[in-house]
Amino acid sequence: MDTVFFESTGERHAQVIGGLSALERRIREVARQGAVRAVVAAPPVALPRPLPIPVEFVAVGSAPPDGARRERADVIAGVELGDEAARRRAEWALIRTMNKSFEGPVDALINWRFSMRITRILARRSLAVTPNHVTIAAIAVGLVAAWLAGRGGRALPALAGVLLELNSILDSCDGELARLRFQYSRLGQWLDNLSDDLVDNLFLIGVGIGLGGAWRWLGLAAAGGRGLVAIATYVSVYRRTGTGDVFAFRWWFEADKPTADAVYDPRSPVTWLRSLGRRDTYVFVWMIALLVGFAPWVVCHGLVIAAVNVALLVLHAAAVPAVRALRRGAR
Numbered sequence: 001m002d003t004v005f006f007e008s009t010g011e012r013h014a015q016v017i018g019g020l021s022a023l024e025r026r027i028r029e030v031a032r033q034g035a036v037r038a039v040v041a042a043p044p045v046a047l048p049r050p051l052p053i054p055v056e057f058v059a060v061g062s063a064p065p066d067g068a069r070r071e072r073a074d075v076i077a078g079v080e081l082g083d084e085a086a087r088r089r090a091e092w093a094l095i096r097t098m099n100k101s102f103e104g105p106v107d108a109l110i111n112w113r114f115s116m117r118i119t120r121i122l123a124r125r126s127l128a129v130t131p132n133h134v135t136i137a138a139i140a141v142g143l144v145a146a147w148l149a150g151r152g153g154r155a156l157p158a159l160a161g162v163l164l165e166l167n168s169i170l171d172s173c174d175g176e177l178a179r180l181r182f183q184y185s186r187l188g189q190w191l192d193n194l195s196d197d198l199v200d201n202l203f204l205i206g207v208g209i210g211l212g213g214a215w216r217w218l219g220l221a222a223a224g225g226r227g228l229v230a231i232a233t234y235v236s237v238y239r240r241t242g243t244g245d246v247f248a249f250r251w252w253f254e255a256d257k258p259t260a261d262a263v264y265d266p267r268s269p270v271t272w273l274r275s276l277g278r279r280d281t282y283v284f285v286w287m288i289a290l291l292v293g294f295a296p297w298v299v300c301h302g303l304v305i306a307a308v309n310v311a312l313l314v315l316h317a318a319a320v321p322a323v324r325a326l327r328r329g330a331r
Helices: 022-033 082-096 105-122 131-149 155-181 188-211 216-241 267-277 279-291 296-331
Strands: 002-008 037-041 055-058 071-072
Touching: 002 022, 022 037, 022 071, 037 082, 037 216, 055 131, 071 155, 071 188, 105 155, 131 155, 131 188, 155 188, 155 279, 188 216, 216 296, 279 296
Parallel strands: 002 037, 002 071, 037 055
Antiparallel strands: none
């Protein structure tokens, strides 16, 4: 696909959907699909610069260039724009497609009901909120949660659990907003992933401090084990890809799977088992434990996650050389 020819009824293509005009959104969508040029047979509208592909406006009713693919600039997420009700339907239908590529069960069943509504508000053009702004806000909420968890008692740790769940919801919002507004960045990727590990580990330490006694050391051990695995993961991914994309990490038994879609195949029982260790799941469980006054569960659960991951890391370190040797032998 080289050229895409856009048409629109009236000025519907100028309506704002998720902070972008419908035309800009459609141009960015086809550019990601491989288009190299856009021709628009509709009244001109202001477009930001730079755009990923050149855009040319022609008179309404003009014939499309030879070989161009015809598209509607006033149809978003399968909804034809028109009045305000149609615009809102299109916007919500679009936002509903902005979920994470690989969701845990809590994100898929619960968190999206909050995150996507927050994202819809944040996406308003007048607010000028970026995904990194949301990430920084989520970090602040998470740090407050960790501090409250360390205060002890019952009420403050319960509030800390709720705030950590809010941090998890906002953690979905930054990604949803980035996909919705096409605001991807390497800084945002690193900030998002590193902040999750920082907040979770500080939270475990905070809960341990709040419980006192040996729990302090157990909380520290859980955080240390998780931190060790996180560092090893980031180093491995950065060496291979130059990014902080944790979905690019492969355990030794996944080395033959070239894409994250293959690793997180929803038909695989391993994917469902793995989802129990996803952040959205354990954060939700920690919140419930703190709300019912059973803070030791959080530290114990953190220790189990750390122990499993450290064990996998040790096996991984031992198995990777053997896997590489087999590959060299196969060549």
